[in-house]
Amino acid sequence: MDDIRQRLPTKPVRFLDKLRQHMRGSGLAYTTERTYIHWIRRFILFHGKRHPDEMGIREVEHFLTHLAEDRDCSVGTQRIVLNAMVYLYGRFLEKPLDGLAFTEAKRPRRLPVVYSRDEIAAILSQLNGVGRLRVQLLYGSGLRSAELLSLRVKDIDFASSNIFVRSGKGNKDRTTMLPQGVVPDLKRQIERVALLHAQDIAEGYGEVYLPDALARKYPSASRETAWQFLFPASRVGPCPRTGVVRRHHLHPTALAKQIRRAVRAAGIHKPARAHAFRHSFATHLLEAGYDLRTIQELLGHADISTTEIYTHVVNRGEKGVQSPIDRLAASPNLIREQSQLYGGLGAIAN
Structure with a gap:
C-alpha cells in the first residue's frame, strides 16, 4: 500500500510534516510529494541537517552543482531536484530562488528501451x-x-x-x-x-x-x-x-x-x-x-x-531513410562483383 498517503497530525509540528501538509493543500500528486520530500531530505542531510529556513540560494546552488559534478546525475534528475527546491523556497518558505547559478548536468537523456513486435x-x-x-x-x-x-x-x-x-x-x-x-x-x-x-x-x-x-x-x-x-x-x-x-x-x-x-x-x-x-x-x-x-x-x-x-x-521502414550499403547490395552489378570476388578468394584458399 505504498501509494496511500500517510496520515498527518492535525497540527503538524515537524518541518517535513508541515511541508507535506502544504503539498497536499496545493493538490500535488502523491508521487510528486514523495519525490520532493526525498530530495528535500537529501538536501538537508547534505548540509549537515541545517534547517532550510537558515539556508538559501547559495546552499541550493551548491547542492545542485554537487549532483552534477560529483554524483553525475542526469539532466532529468537535476531538473526534478530544482523543481523540489523551487517549491520548498518559492511556495512553502516564500523565499524565491531568483538568479540561481549552478553547474548543469551533462549526462544526456537516454533513448527509451523499445521492444519490437516480434519481441x-x-x-x-x-x-x-x-x-x-x-x-x-x-x-x-x-x-x-x-x-x-x-x-x-x-x-x-x-x-x-x-x-x-x-x-x-x-x-x-x-x-x-x-x-x-x-x-x-x-x-x-x-x-x-x-x-x-x-x-x-x-x-x-x-x-x-x-x-x-x-x-x-x-x-x-x-x-x-x-x-x-x-x-x-x-x-x-x-x-x-x-x-x-x-x-x-x-x-x-x-x-x-x-x-x-x-x-x-x-x-x-x-x-x-x-x-x-x-x-x-x-x-x-x-x-x-x-x-x-x-x-x-x-x-x-x-x-x-x-x-x-x-x-x-x-x-523507418520502406518509406524512411535507407542505408547506402543497402542500396549497393541491391545493385545487380555489385552482387555479381561480390560473387566473383568471393569465388576468387575461395580458389586462393584452396
Missing part, C-alpha cells in the same frame, strides 16, 4: 492468465505500471472502448484506448474481482481504499464492486493510514518480477522494464503512421517535446 509476441508467449492480460494492457494501451495497477473496475468502459486513467502523472485524468483483443479476458477478470470481493465481504472485509475526498463524498462506495481494483492483491492487509484491513491492488514489485521472468524466458537481451511496453506502444503507433499529437494525448504528455523522443527510435 512483444515472444514475451506474451511466456505469460498466461491475468499476468498476460496485465502486459497486454501495458503495451496495448500505453499505460504506466502505476496507472495499470491503480485501475478500478469502473475505469473500463466497454461501450466507448476507453480506459479512464485517474490521477495519472501530474495528477491529471485522461483516457486511452481499450484494445479490442483483450475485451473477453477483461470481462472474465472483472467477474473474478466480483467473486473475490463477495468473498471478502463474507469474511468481514470488503472495503477498498478511496482518497479522502471521495470517501467523504461517497461513503458507501468503498464496498461497491465498481470501485474495487482491477488487479487486486492476493491478500488483505492493514491500511497504513487508518489500520482498516483491506484488499489493495497488486504491488509493483510483483508486476516487475513477472515481467523480468518473461523477458528472460523469451531470450530477449534488452532491459526488462514495465515502462518499455509504454515506449513500444508509442513507437509502434508512430511507425504505423499516427501523428505525434494523437500519441501525445494517449500517453498523457503535457509537452509534445516529450513525445518527440520516439521519432529517434522509430523503425
